[in-house]
Amino acid sequence: MQLIDTADVQRRIDALRDRDLYVHLEMTSGAYTAYYDSTKHPAANFITNAVVRFSHGGISGSGPYRVGLKMENGWIYTEGLTHYEGTETDRLIMAGHDTQGKLIVSLQLSPEPF
Amino acid sequence: MNKKILVVLPHPDDESFGLSGTLAKHVQDGDRITYACLTLGEMGRNMGNPPFASRVTLPAVRKLELEESCRAIGIQDLRLLGFRDKTIEFEEEELLDGRIGELLEELRPSVVYTFYPGYAVHPDHDACGEAVVRTVGRLPRESRPPVRCMAFARDHEDAIGKPDVVHDVREFLKPKLASIRAHRSQFNVPGIDSDKAYKSRELQERFGTERFWTYRFDR
Numbered sequence: 001m002q003l004i005d006t007a008d009v010q011r012r013i014d015a016l017r018d019r020d021l022y023v024h025l026e027m028t029s030g031a032y033t034a035y036y037d038s039t040k041h042p043a044a045n046f047i048t049n050a051v052v053r054f055s056h057g058g059i060s061g062s063g064p065y066r067v068g069l070k071m072e073n074g075w076i077y078t079e080g081l082t083h084y085e086g087t088e089t090d091r092l093i094m095a096g097h098d099t100q101g102k103l104i105v106s107l108q109l110s111p112e113p114f
Numbered sequence: 115m116n117k118k119i120l121v122v123l124p125h126p127d128d129e130s131f132g133l134s135g136t137l138a139k140h141v142q143d144g145d146r147i148t149y150a151c152l153t154l155g156e157m158g159r160n161m162g163n164p165p166f167a168s169r170v171t172l173p174a175v176r177k178l179e180l181e182e183s184c185r186a187i188g189i190q191d192l193r194l195l196g197f198r199d200k201t202i203e204f205e206e207e208e209l210l211d212g213r214i215g216e217l218l219e220e221l222r223p224s225v226v227y228t229f230y231p232g233y234a235v236h237p238d239h240d241a242c243g244e245a246v247v248r249t250v251g252r253l254p255r256e257s258r259p260p261v262r263c264m265a266f267a268r269d270h271e272d273a274i275g276k277p278d279v280v281h282d283v284r285e286f287l288k289p290k291l292a293s294i295r296a297h298r299s300q301f302n303v304p305g306i307d308s309d310k311a312y313k314s315r316e317l318q319e320r321f322g323t324e325r326f327w328t329y330r331f332d333r
């Protein structure tokens with residue numbers, strides 16, 4: 001994973017428009033968050049390999065970044081992205097890592113299931 | 115007077131703290147206000163405490179709150195544009211600008227109120243302000259209404275200077291507090307529930323001034 005290059009990510013988003021894709025969308029506050037700090041509320045969710053199709057999308061912000069993808073009947077939205085996989089050819093793999101390197105959020109899109 | 119005023123903001127409740135006193139004054143002056151609210155704030159995290167709304171019911175709850183706020187201020191014409199909370203910066207520009215352009219065309223307002231692009235903290239606020247100045251900026255110079263912008267980002271005055279329009283709205287604190295109160299799922303401001311709250315020195319101090327920057331298209 002490397003730090004997000006917004007122009008490159010935008011190019012990759014545009015290349016994935018208007019086709020069926022498998023999505024992995026995840027967010028987690030960390031399983032031990034509440035254990036270390038009882039005022040924190042533990043929460044997590046993910047959805048893997050749901051099929052989506054978007055017609056329009058973008059990346060914005062000055063880092064951590066936000067991505068929004070407009071679908072026929074709704075949106076996919078992620079905030080807090082910092083890294084992406086620049087060596088991927090067909091897939092778009094993005095994640096947000098905190099200052100300790102822990103994954104907080106991820107958004108991945110692929111023509112093939114994950 | 116009877117001027118036409120256009121307000122374009124992305125979320126129900128964006129009108130309350132920074133603008134409702136000014137709008138109440140417009141109403142008193144006989145002006146006609148159209149408030150175009152881009153979304154229903156349906157992704158908001160506040161749902162009352164304890165929560166009385168859910169992710170599913172929040173849009174309907176916030177719509178009612180917004181209507182109540184508009185009644186409190188005296189806003190005559192509320193338009194809900196149906197965009198989705200958090201997505202304004204990603205929305206297709208032609209679609210967004212088109213809706214704003216239609217309103218400008220229809221109303222030919224004397225003044226437009228929105229957020230200052232880049233200095234309004236929330237991405238939807240910035241994107242809303244950007245769309246408004248982009249669309250107004252496309253009008254011929256002589257037919258552009260002044261765009262009065264709210265800004266509250268940290269250190270915004272270093273970048274955009276002092277506000278050029280400052281309104282003392284202490285006289286309009288009653289409708290302003292009623293507007294804030296209307297958004298009960300979002301705000302819980304201690305001390306504003308009493309009928310006499312608008313007479314409070316402290317609240318007059320806190321909410322009695324509204325500040326705007328007239329957008330400069332030439333810079």
Ligand SMILES: [Zn+2]
Pocket residue numbers: 124125127128236239
């Ligand atoms: Zn807002």
